[in-house]
Amino acid sequence: MKRQVSLLITGARQLVTVPPPPGGGPKCGEEMGRLGVIEEGALAIEGAEIVAAGPSREIRAAFAPGPEGLEIDARDCVVLPAFVDPHTHVLFAGTREWEFQLRLEGISYMEIAARGGGIRSSVRMFREAEDASILAESLERLDRMVAYGAGTVEIKTGYALDPEGELRALRLIAELDRRHPVTVVPTYLGAHEIPDEYRGDVEAYVRLLTERMIPEAAALGVARCCDVFCEQGVFSVEQSRRILKAGQRAGLAAKLHADEIEPLGGAELAAELGAVSADHLGRVSPKGIAAMAAARVVAVLLPGTLFSLGRREYAPARAMIAAGVPVALATDCNPGSSMTDAMPWIIALGCLAMQMTPGEAITAATYNAAAALALEARCGSLTPGYRADLQIIAAPSYARLPYHVGSSDLRDLVLGGVPWIRDARPGALRL
Numbered sequence: 001m002k003r004q005v006s007l008l009i010t011g012a013r014q015l016v017t018v019p020p021p022p023g024g025g026p027k028c029g030e031e032m033g034r035l036g037v038i039e040e041g042a043l044a045i046e047g048a049e050i051v052a053a054g055p056s057r058e059i060r061a062a063f064a065p066g067p068e069g070l071e072i073d074a075r076d077c078v079v080l081p082a083f084v085d086p087h088t089h090v091l092f093a094g095t096r097e098w099e100f101q102l103r104l105e106g107i108s109y110m111e112i113a114a115r116g117g118g119i120r121s122s123v124r125m126f127r128e129a130e131d132a133s134i135l136a137e138s139l140e141r142l143d144r145m146v147a148y149g150a151g152t153v154e155i156k157t158g159y160a161l162d163p164e165g166e167l168r169a170l171r172l173i174a175e176l177d178r179r180h181p182v183t184v185v186p187t188y189l190g191a192h193e194i195p196d197e198y199r200g201d202v203e204a205y206v207r208l209l210t211e212r213m214i215p216e217a218a219a220l221g222v223a224r225c226c227d228v229f230c231e232q233g234v235f236s237v238e239q240s241r242r243i244l245k246a247g248q249r250a251g252l253a254a255k256l257h258a259d260e261i262e263p264l265g266g267a268e269l270a271a272e273l274g275a276v277s278a279d280h281l282g283r284v285s286p287k288g289i290a291a292m293a294a295a296r297v298v299a300v301l302l303p304g305t306l307f308s309l310g311r312r313e314y315a316p317a318r319a320m321i322a323a324g325v326p327v328a329l330a331t332d333c334n335p336g337s338s339m340t341d342a343m344p345w346i347i348a349l350g351c352l353a354m355q356m357t358p359g360e361a362i363t364a365a366t367y368n369a370a371a372a373l374a375l376e377a378r379c380g381s382l383t384p385g386y387r388a389d390l391q392i393i394a395a396p397s398y399a400r401l402p403y404h405v406g407s408s409d410l411r412d413l414v415l416g417g418v419p420w421i422r423d424a425r426p427g428a429l430r431l
């Protein structure tokens with residue numbers, strides 16, 4: 001007697017399961033390249049959960065779609081976990097094309113800032129915008145991310161920079177999660193930048209954050225992590241430590257924007273605090289790499305940002321993987337330095353700019369990205385017990401992802417066991 005399930009996916013040329021490593025936790029070193037590929041593979045899904053993964057003939061022998069169930073034929077396709085995008089600023093109000101254009105015309109960042117540009121212009125627009133318009137444009141961005149294969153998206157606050165506005169941002173992020181099938185993971189980033197009102201007294205803003213803003217944010221019960229921009233001219237290592245400790249006292253896990261432009265020691269701080277991730281790391285030091293490896297802090301690399309800023313030096317992904325640092329990839333989707341919603345493009349940059357293998361880059365965009373949100377026991381893998389978030393791409397091999405640069409071969413997308421995108425192949429334009 002076959003067991004009835006709500007969804008069967010059968011006949012995949014490659015079923016890419018991205019299995020957790022023995023003992024769980026993030027995948028490090030050679031484990032990053034182990035994708036657990038099953039040729040002619042199939043999945044059985046009941047409700048929102050994967051119940052079995054294996055060769056098609058075994059799965060077909062044991063399972064059948066129930067009366068309301070569905071079978072999707074994945075022949076000539078690759079089935080892999082939906083992407084987890086573990087670092088984004090998707091909740092923003094208005095874009096900054098004018099500033100992008102000035103930058104390409106050779107106007108310096110300082111001059112653009114003096115003309116009212118930079119992150120502070122996003123803060124101004126966010127403070128002035130209505131909830132409904134912020135939600136509408138952010139939902140549209142999530143639609144695009146999902147069309148490129150995302151199933152889980154982390155979203156940070158950080159464009160209000162005042163107590164009430166940052167709580168409003170958390171409520172809006174929670175509302176995005178309610179309104180969109182993608183899983184949204186909220187992060188509190190009241191320490192994204194120094195607000196204009198505190199330019200002359202950064203310490204006063206750090207006190208406001210640690211004594212009031214962070215405890216209030218944690219009490220709202222929406223955010224899972226507390227993040228800080230630890231960089232020259234923003235928050236120092238010492239200030240970042242106090243901010244993240246205030247978050248940890250309130251029950252929020254620590255994350256950092258670290259060592260992006262200067263090797264300040266953000267990676268070492270992440271290791272010291274047992275942070276779940278340190279992100280950016282364009283200029284991480286060898287000492288920082290060793291500290292992160294020892295503490296198993298996930299490195300979230302954001303090559304789209306360095307590319308969009310016109311820089312030629314990327315984070316040392318190979319050195320990190322060799323040292324045993326678990327590496328993840330993210331879009332850093334934001335209106336200033338990385339206006340992209342496409343994880344496949346980030347995977348291509350991981351391979352072509354940072355010399356990751358396609359297998360490592362896929363682990364970095366799925367299982368290890370989930371680990372950067374402490375969700376690696378729940379999503380980012382096609383293993384029984386995991387959430388059924390998966391994508392079906394029309395390609396003979398998973399290497400298509402970085403090979404087909406900046407494009408998408410997504411055919412179907414399933415989130416929580418529900419097919420949200422069906423048969424999205426090109427062809428509709430032909431007569």
Ligand SMILES: [Zn+2]
Pocket residue numbers: 087088089257332
């Ligand atoms: Zn960021």
